[in-house]
Amino acid sequence: MISRSPGGDPPAETPILSVENLSKSFGSVDALQEVFFSVDPGEIRAVCGENGAGKSTLVKILTGVHRPDQGTVRINHQTQNLRHPQAAQQQGIALVAQELSLAPHLSVQDNIWLGNRTVPLLHRRPHLRRQARRVLDIIGLDQLDLDRPAGSLTIGERQLVEIARMLARQARVLILDEPTAGLSDVEIERIFTALKELSSRGTTIVYVTHRLGEVFELCDTVTVLRNGKSVRSCRVTEIDRDGLIELMLGQSMREMYPPSRTSTESPLLVVENLKISGWVGDFSLSESSGQIVSIAGQISSGAAQVLRAVAGLAYDATGQVRIRGQPMSLGSVRGAQESGIRFISEDRAREGIFLKLKVLDNLIATRLGAGFLSWSALHQLASNLARRVGLDDLRLGARAGELSGGNQQKLALGRSMGQEQKGVFLMNEPTRGVDVGSRRDLYKVMRQLCDNGNLIVMTSSDLEEVVGISDIIITMYRGKQVARYARDQVTMHQVLTDITHPRFRPGERKTES
Amino acid sequence: MLLILTVGALATPGFISTPSLAALLTSISFIGCVAVGMTFITLSGNIMSLCLGATLSASSLIFMAGLSFGVGPALALGLGFGTLFTAAQGLLVGYLRANPIIVSIAALALLVGSADYLTGGQRIYSPGDSLVPLTGTLWGMPVEALFLLASAVIGQIILSYTRFGRHIHMVGSNLKAARAAGVSIWRTVTGSYLLAGFFTALAGILLSARYGSGDMELGVGYDYDAIASVLVGGTAIHGGEGSVTRTLLGVAVISAIQVVLLLYGFSQQMQYLMTGLIVLTVIMLHSLGERHS
Numbered sequence: 001m002i003s004r005s006p007g008g009d010p011p012a013e014t015p016i017l018s019v020e021n022l023s024k025s026f027g028s029v030d031a032l033q034e035v036f037f038s039v040d041p042g043e044i045r046a047v048c049g050e051n052g053a054g055k056s057t058l059v060k061i062l063t064g065v066h067r068p069d070q071g072t073v074r075i076n077h078q079t080q081n082l083r084h085p086q087a088a089q090q091q092g093i094a095l096v097a098q099e100l101s102l103a104p105h106l107s108v109q110d111n112i113w114l115g116n117r118t119v120p121l122l123h124r125r126p127h128l129r130r131q132a133r134r135v136l137d138i139i140g141l142d143q144l145d146l147d148r149p150a151g152s153l154t155i156g157e158r159q160l161v162e163i164a165r166m167l168a169r170q171a172r173v174l175i176l177d178e179p180t181a182g183l184s185d186v187e188i189e190r191i192f193t194a195l196k197e198l199s200s201r202g203t204t205i206v207y208v209t210h211r212l213g214e215v216f217e218l219c220d221t222v223t224v225l226r227n228g229k230s231v232r233s234c235r236v237t238e239i240d241r242d243g244l245i246e247l248m249l250g251q252s253m254r255e256m257y258p259p260s261r262t263s264t265e266s267p268l269l270v271v272e273n274l275k276i277s278g279w280v281g282d283f284s285l286s287e288s289s290g291q292i293v294s295i296a297g298q299i300s301s302g303a304a305q306v307l308r309a310v311a312g313l314a315y316d317a318t319g320q321v322r323i324r325g326q327p328m329s330l331g332s333v334r335g336a337q338e339s340g341i342r343f344i345s346e347d348r349a350r351e352g353i354f355l356k357l358k359v360l361d362n363l364i365a366t367r368l369g370a371g372f373l374s375w376s377a378l379h380q381l382a383s384n385l386a387r388r389v390g391l392d393d394l395r396l397g398a399r400a401g402e403l404s405g406g407n408q409q410k411l412a413l414g415r416s417m418g419q420e421q422k423g424v425f426l427m428n429e430p431t432r433g434v435d436v437g438s439r440r441d442l443y444k445v446m447r448q449l450c451d452n453g454n455l456i457v458m459t460s461s462d463l464e465e466v467v468g469i470s471d472i473i474i475t476m477y478r479g480k481q482v483a484r485y486a487r488d489q490v491t492m493h494q495v496l497t498d499i500t501h502p503r504f505r506p507g508e509r510k511t512e513s
Numbered sequence: 514m515l516l517i518l519t520v521g522a523l524a525t526p527g528f529i530s531t532p533s534l535a536a537l538l539t540s541i542s543f544i545g546c547v548a549v550g551m552t553f554i555t556l557s558g559n560i561m562s563l564c565l566g567a568t569l570s571a572s573s574l575i576f577m578a579g580l581s582f583g584v585g586p587a588l589a590l591g592l593g594f595g596t597l598f599t600a601a602q603g604l605l606v607g608y609l610r611a612n613p614i615i616v617s618i619a620a621l622a623l624l625v626g627s628a629d630y631l632t633g634g635q636r637i638y639s640p641g642d643s644l645v646p647l648t649g650t651l652w653g654m655p656v657e658a659l660f661l662l663a664s665a666v667i668g669q670i671i672l673s674y675t676r677f678g679r680h681i682h683m684v685g686s687n688l689k690a691a692r693a694a695g696v697s698i699w700r701t702v703t704g705s706y707l708l709a710g711f712f713t714a715l716a717g718i719l720l721s722a723r724y725g726s727g728d729m730e731l732g733v734g735y736d737y738d739a740i741a742s743v744l745v746g747g748t749a750i751h752g753g754e755g756s757v758t759r760t761l762l763g764v765a766v767i768s769a770i771q772v773v774l775l776l777y778g779f780s781q782q783m784q785y786l787m788t789g790l791i792v793l794t795v796i797m798l799h800s801l802g803e804r805h806s
Contacts (some may be wrong), residue, residue, distance in 0.1 A: 313693065333695045343693065351693045354686045365683060365694050368676035375674075415694075481571050 014077055016041040016204050017062070017093075017173050022071035030087050031057040033228045034071070039173070040222075044205040046215040046236070049225035049248055050435040055208050059175055059224070062089035062206075063095045068264035075173075084358055089117065096162050096179055098433070104151025108132075111150045135167045138201070139194035147388075156187025158193060167198070174198065175206040180214060181432055184249075184298040184461075185500060191356035192218050203321030208434060212241050213324065223250055230367075248436055252359050258447040261290060268455045269424045271310060274319035279305040281479040285457075287472065289422060290321065292446060292456045294466045297476035297499050303459040304346055306476075307426040311343035312336035313348060322423065337366065342416030344430060352412040355401035359391070362400050362411055367418075381418070389414035390441040406438025422453040430458055431465060443469055462493045479504050533778035537657060537772050541725070542657035543716045544762045547735050548742040549661075549668045550599075550712030552760045555707035555768040556672070558685035558752030559606055559613035560707075561740045565713045566733040568595050571624055571734030572714035577637040588718065597708055597720020598624070603706025607699035628729050664712050668757040671708070681705050685752025734785075741792045742767045748769050750796065767791070 018038035032054045039045045048487050051054050057164045060066045063186050064071065064082035071201045073080045075091050082088050102111045112132045117127070127145060136144055139160050150158060166174055176195075186289040189483050195205055195218065207219055209451040215222055216236055223233040224247040231247050239247075262346045265288040272281040279302040287293050309317035312333040321328045322436060328339040336343070345351040364383040379396070395403075400411060409430065416425060430446070446456055446469070460466050466473060473490055475482040475498035482498045497503070547565050552653035554562050576591030602620050616792045672678035681702045683691040692698055716735075746763025748755025770791065771784050779787075 311693075332696070333692065337695045345693055350687070351689045354683055354690050354753070356686045356749075358680060359678070361682065365679075368679050370676060372674045373676065373679070 007403075011205045014038055014332070015074075016076060018074045018077075019058070019062070021070050022058070022061065022068050023060060023135070024066060024070075030228050032068070035155045035225070035228070035230045037223060037233070039204050039206065041172075041204055042199050042202045043221060044199050044207060044219045045213050045233075046219040046222040047206060047208045047225065048210075048212070048215060048222060048244060051224040053435075054228040055225055055227075055249070056177070059183070059208060060179060061096065062088065062093055062096055062173075062175060064093075073492060074275035086117065089169060089357055091339075092170055094166035094174050095171055096159070096166060097177045098176065098178045098181065100158055100162050100167075102150045102158055102162060107147045108136075108144060108150055108161055109146040109160055112136075112168050114165060115485075116165075116169055118169075129324045130165070131168065135164045137327070138167065138197060139164055143506065147297050154187065156190060157185050159183065159187070161192060163191075163194060163198075163222050170398065171203065172208065173204045174443040175208070177208045178210065180209070180211065180437075181209075182299070184300060185496075187299075188214075189367070208396075211431065211462070212244055215244065216241070245433055245436055249411065257443055260292075260407055260469075260471045261450070265289060268324060268422075269310075270322040271306075272320040272322075273322075274306060274309060274317060276302065276305050276314055276479075279479055280309075280317075283476075283479070283481055285474060285481075285484075287455055289453050289459065290450050291471040292450055292469055293394065293472040294470035295457065295459045295474045295476055296458070296461075296495050298461070299436060300478060301476040301499060302479040303476050304428045307343070307428050307459060308335065310424075311341055311426050313343070313477050331340045331403050342419075342423055344416065344425065344427040346428030346432065347413050348408055353400050353408055353415070355399070357400060358397055359386070359403070359411060360399055361415055363396075365415055383415040385418050388417060388491075390438075404435070404438070406434040406442075409442060410438065410445075413442065417445075417449070423455075425449060425454055425456045427456065427458040429460055431460070431462065441466075459489065463495055466495060467492045475499050475502075523677065534599055535716045537768060538658045539655045540772070541659040541764055542655065542769045544662050544735060544768060545661040545761065546716035546719070547732075548746075548760050548764050549664050549734070549757055550662070550709035550716075550738040551739040551743050552709045552755065553669065553672075553747060554613070555740070555743050555748055555750065556685045556755050557681045557702050557705040558688065559705075560703065560750060560752075561736070562599070562602070562617040562620075562709065563736050564599070564617040564624065565739060566732035566737075567597065567621050567624045567628075567707065567729070567736055568599055568710060568713045569594070569720065570696055570729040571628055571716035572717035573727035573731050574628065574632065574637055574729065575727075577703045577717045577727035585703065591715045591718045592711060596710040596715065599710025599713065600703055600707035603703035603709075604699070607702025624780070625729065632727070632729070634716065635728045638726045638792060657723065660715065660719055664715065665757050665761050668708070668712070670700070677704055678700065682753055685754075687753070689724050702741060707742075726735040727742050737785075737788065738767060741788050744792055744799075745795050749799065 006169055015038040020036055022035040022037070025035050028087070035054065035058065037058070047055055047058070059065065061082070064085045064087050067083065073082060080091060082091070089096045097265055103114065106114070107128060109132050113128060113134065132146055136142060140166070141157065141160050144157065152162060154163065162176065164305045170485050180190060184189070199205055209215060219236055221233060221235050222239070222244065224244065226248060267286040268289040270286045272284050274280055283302070283306055295303040295306065305314065306315050309330060310321055310329060312335060315331050317330045319330065321330060323339045323341070329335055349355060360379065360382045363385045365419065367381060383393045386396065391407060391410050391414065398502055400408060403411065413430070429444060434442065467487070467490070473485045473487065473495060475495055477499055482502045547569060551561060551565060553629035572591045572595035575588050577588040579587030598620070602616050605616050606613045607708045672681065680691070680696045681695065683696055684698055684701045690697065717727070717732065720731055743751060743755070743760050744763065745766050746755070746759035746761070748759055767788060768788060774784050774787060
């Protein structure tokens with residue numbers, strides 16, 4: 001139920017989608033409990049909540065993947081029985097999932113019609129092309145060539161094509177699940193413009209996200225789920241960020257970010273003239289232990305590539321790297337590990353952890369000695385690591401793929417911890433796709449690591465996080481460093497300016513420390 | 514399912530008789546050794562090798578031929594050949610990232626071609642009875658079965674208790690993640706192929722010792738039985754999950770089915786058909802199971 005401002009407008013048109021008393025359990029887990037949810041046509045509704053709050057279950061029920069134990073789903077006041085995804089599609093409910101399902105070798109045109117049930121066996125190409133063109137125009141891709149293979153598009157364009165595909169299915173309600181992870185700011189703007197256009201044309205948008213900034217930027221209203229219940233739905237103007245976090249967690253969230261430190265010891269990690277063809281022109285840094293250093297930049301800035309190169313994953317990187325004064329050669333993961341580098345990938349599912357192996361196997365993956373393994377010792381080690389990182393150590397035998405995003409990230413971090421030698425943790429997007437509660441846990445662990453004498457260098461596209469957690473902030477633009485700041489010397493706005501349109505030619509270093 | 518099988522097997526006339534069980538055990542041993550080797554290849558994410566049967570035969574040939582130099586050298590030659598030839602394939606797959614199935618087919622062609630050329634399709638017989646210790650029984654069990662047991666135990670120890678074994682699981686589970694974790698992909702893959710070759714060569718030597726001769730026909734079909742055993746045992750076809758112990762179970766099931774079919778009078782073709790159907794069913798059940806989790 002939307003709480004309108006006092007003395008506000010009378011209840012508007014019929015809600016296009018509403019859910020009453022919806023409950024769903026999986027065994028002993030109550031994923032949803034008596035949830036109420038209702039959206040009007042053309043509304044952009046954000047859905048927020050921690051992992052496990054029930055967001056994805058709600059989405060799956062709306063799209064016909066699961067059937068509720070109790071409660072009703074109504075579209076235009078008509079009760080629906082969504083037995084399977086095709087039924088949802090017929091009713092005009094469409095989902096743009098986090099994992100895009102475009103076929104990279106097929107053209108844009110083909111992808112738009114992929115899976116569309118209304119395309120007859122013998123279809124008229126010109127007619128379909130015209131419709132595809134029309135749909136692309138609506139979302140702002142009017143310049144896009146219909147015959148380009150989808151794989152050649154940028155990830156932002158692919159996202160838009162996915163939305164176009166849903167529109168071609170006459171979607172009335174478009175559900176988007178974490179659509180902006182991995183997108184640059186420019187691309188996010190495009191998506192927002194497209195979504196706002198759609199909203200003005202009457203398409204309803206349900207926007208599931210962890211990114212609270214986007215909630216205020218894009219959405220009209222927000223629903224907060226917590227522990228399977230709908231806690232509150234209201235207009236975006238009636239609440240602020242802290243209030244949202246409080247609703248999501250059920251408690252006040254003052255100390256999200258632990259206090260910062262700066263260090264004046266001799267540098268632990270020195271990078272000089274790092275060059276990666278196609279990504280980074282000439283990057284250098286020199287940082288001491290005990291600090292969290294963030295490199296802020298868009299996807300095209302090359303920040304993530306810098307970390308990957310130092311971790312040994314870039315075969316064509318040139319430059320010098322020294323750890324504790326000792327030179328380290330680029331291009332060898334093993335070599336980097338032995339020098340004390342611990343890398344946590346931005347793509348944890350594909351590169352960070354072993355989804356099919358047990359949590360135990362994941363935690364000890366890099367800690368196996370030569371000779372015969374002692375499982376009791378390894379078990380002990382795994383328990384310790386799990387505890388340090390906030391993972392329930394009763395779940396050591398569970399498969400990594402069963403954990404939530406936040407827990408998986410903790411797993412990825414836990415694997416690199418607990419070693420005697422103090423080293424450098426390189427983390428790309430450490431909290432991407434991670435819920436607020438797990439984020440707080442991760443920040444605590446990160447701060448602890450630094451207090452113990454390690455150095456953390458991370459990249460992040462979440463500017464609030466960058467400004468909140470870091471001791472030192474380095475900004476990058478198109479492969480070159482723009483500036484270096486201490487935390488209390490810079491604002492989010494300044495960082496944003498640096499990474500989107502720095503006011504001087506890149507290559508001129510502006511340093512304040 | 515195992516229960517049904519056991520009951521069915523026990524109910525078949527002639528199954529329980531000692532010669533029948535002994536025959537079963539012996540045939541299990543040969544397939545079993547190859548299957549143990551195949552497990553390593555499958556676990557490392559490389560699906561299977563279509564060349565193991567031919568490698569078995571070739572090793573037996575070399576072993577027989579080497580007997581003129583004595584049993585010791587013959588063993589070294591036979592085992593060495595199988596191990597190294599398969600390890601070379603592992604190098605191609607592991608270092609160059611060549612497609613494992615294609616590599617095994619190419620190796621198969623190479624092997625069969627060269628063997629035909631060199632031996633003219635003939636058998637090589639063993640001189641005298643210097644090989645009796647490798648056949649016959651020890652403590653009431655056929656020697657071959659003891660070798661299988663030893664192989665399985667060693668294989669499983671490697672998988673569960675060495676870093677190398679854990680690396681095989683990691684590489685099979687997710688190659689990119691293994692690389693990011695600092696695992697040497699080519700070393701792990703080559704190593705698993707090396708072990709596969711070793712166990713296969715062992716089977717070949719034992720086989721030729723029992724039958725007194727080595728020829729290229731010996732190993733025909735062993736790859737299929739081996740991979741069937743691996744899959745029925747429960748090792749995932751795409752790698753990362755599984756164990757030698759499971760494979761042993763699979764070997765037992767497949768062999769039992771084959772023997773039962775044989776006792777009921779079904780032809781060889783029928784056995785192949787059944788094996789194929791079982792593998793298909795197991796793969797389907799696996800996929801359905803994965804879909805639900």
